[in-house]
Amino acid sequence: MTGAAxxxxxxxxxxxxxxxVGDRARLERALADRLAAAGLAHPQVAAAAIAARASAGLSVxxxxxxLEVPVPAVLAVEGGEVxxxxxxAPLRSLLGPAQG
Amino acid sequence: MTAGVVTAGDVTVRADVxxxxxxxxxGDQAAVFCLVERHGTRLAGAVRAMARRRGVEWLHREDLxxxxxxxxxxxxxxxxxxxxxxxxxxWVWARHRLEAVVDRFVGQHHDSLDAARAxxxxxxxxxxxxxxPGCEPDVLDLLAHLGSGxxxxxxxxxxxxxxxxxxxxxxxLEVRLQESLGDRSPAATVAPRYGMQPAAVRQQVRRMKHRxxxxxxxxxxxxxLADLPLVA
Numbered sequence: 001m002t003g004a005a006x007x008x009x010x011x012x013x014x015x016x017x018x019x020x021v022g023d024r025a026r027l028e029r030a031l032a033d034r035l036a037a038a039g040l041a042h043p044q045v046a047a048a049a050i051a052a053r054a055s056a057g058l059s060v061x062x063x064x065x066x067l068e069v070p071v072p073a074v075l076a077v078e079g080g081e082v083x084x085x086x087x088x089a090p091l092r093s094l095l096g097p098a099q100g
Numbered sequence: 101m102t103a104g105v106v107t108a109g110d111v112t113v114r115a116d117v118x119x120x121x122x123x124x125x126x127g128d129q130a131a132v133f134c135l136v137e138r139h140g141t142r143l144a145g146a147v148r149a150m151a152r153r154r155g156v157e158w159l160h161r162e163d164l165x166x167x168x169x170x171x172x173x174x175x176x177x178x179x180x181x182x183x184x185x186x187x188x189x190x191w192v193w194a195r196h197r198l199e200a201v202v203d204r205f206v207g208q209h210h211d212s213l214d215a216a217r218a219x220x221x222x223x224x225x226x227x228x229x230x231x232x233p234g235c236e237p238d239v240l241d242l243l244a245h246l247g248s249g250x251x252x253x254x255x256x257x258x259x260x261x262x263x264x265x266x267x268x269x270x271x272x273l274e275v276r277l278q279e280s281l282g283d284r285s286p287a288a289t290v291a292p293r294y295g296m297q298p299a300a301v302r303q304q305v306r307r308m309k310h311r312x313x314x315x316x317x318x319x320x321x322x323x324x325l326a327d328l329p330l331v332a
Contacts, residue, residue: 023136026169029310031129034173054133078129 024051040080045087048095049077067091113139114184121190124179136172143168146191150202160265162311163205170201204303207296239273240266252324259322263311264304267294271301272308276330 028051035043053063053074060078064071067090076082077091087095117139123131136143147167151159159167174197175182175190182190191198243257260269271290278286287301294301309331316325325331 023140023165023169024133026165027133027136027172030169030173031132034176050130051133054130057134060128 024055027051035080042080042083045082045084045095046078046080049074049091052091052094053078113142114189117189118184121175121179121182121184124176125182129176132172132176135175136168140168142189143171143191146195147171147198147202150195150199151206154202154206156206160268162263162307163265163268166307167201167205171198174198174201204297204300207294207300239270239277243273255322255324256328256330259312259315259325263315264308268304268308272305272330275301275305
């Protein structure tokens with residue numbers, strides 16, 4: 001197990017972890033509202049993708065490398081241009097089918 | 101921390117915050133998640149102090165979490181304008197933005213009463229008359245009364261208590277009641293009773309419903325809530 005994985009595991013076991021998960025869900029919702037107000041076509045998908053990258057603690061470039069998808073594809077998803085059914089496979093499996 | 105002395109911890113916090121604000125200013129919205137995760141406690145302290153200055157001594161945990169998220173979103177809006185060289189942390193520098201967030205929650209713009217003024221007012225004001233036949237019963241009292249004979253009412257009462265302050269419980273119940281009576285603008289009807297703006301009422305009601313749905317999904321005892329029009 002890597003140091004980063006150790007840290008992630010420790011964070012997940014920490015008593016305050018559930019509060020952080022709750023905060024993330026709240027933030028994701030607030031961000032989706034904000035993106036919807038900005039007129040993005042797929043605000044929930046975009047917010048979920050941004051939240052997933054934030055959880056990984058990676059830049060767009062690092063995230064694209066991790067997912068093995070082109071940077072423009074990540075940017076398009078986070079820019080709300082891509083619907084759930086059109087997500088690149090690695091992101092689709094990560095975000096689940098519920099994102100609309 | 102001693103006033104006027106900058107500690108190594110302060111420097112680390114400032115450097116981290118500056119990095120996150122720079123990312124936010126550059127359009128990386130993922131950084132706002134990191135801001136809340138790493139500095140949410142500081143943001144919570146700032147909004148709690150603002151709420152206290154507005155006479156709100158105690159915030160429900162869920163309300164505080166919502167305020168922290170709203171405050172973080174407000175910082176996202178102004179990230180580009182914040183200059184770390186100015187010396188103030190973003191939530192201090194953008195205090196007017198954050199105060200507007202807290203004001204929306206509190207629902208009114210007023211000077212808070214200090215304890216002495218509040219005690220004087222309490223002495224001077226006559227006691228409230230007992231409710232007569234024309235008075236509307238308090239919705240929470242009504243729910244408590246129903247709870248003695250209905251298991252579902254007890255579940256609703258307990259769920260509401262878990263997810264919001266007394267004020268927000270009343271807001272949800274009164275708005276839903278108005279809706280059921282055919283009121284097309286229930287928030288506008290209810291808002292003046294609480295000295296709030298209709299938009300603030302709508303936001304709190306939306307949040308309360310979301311919290312109830314989440315509670316219904318997470319705890320078996322509260323599962324029946326999911327089928328109630330109250331959370332629809």
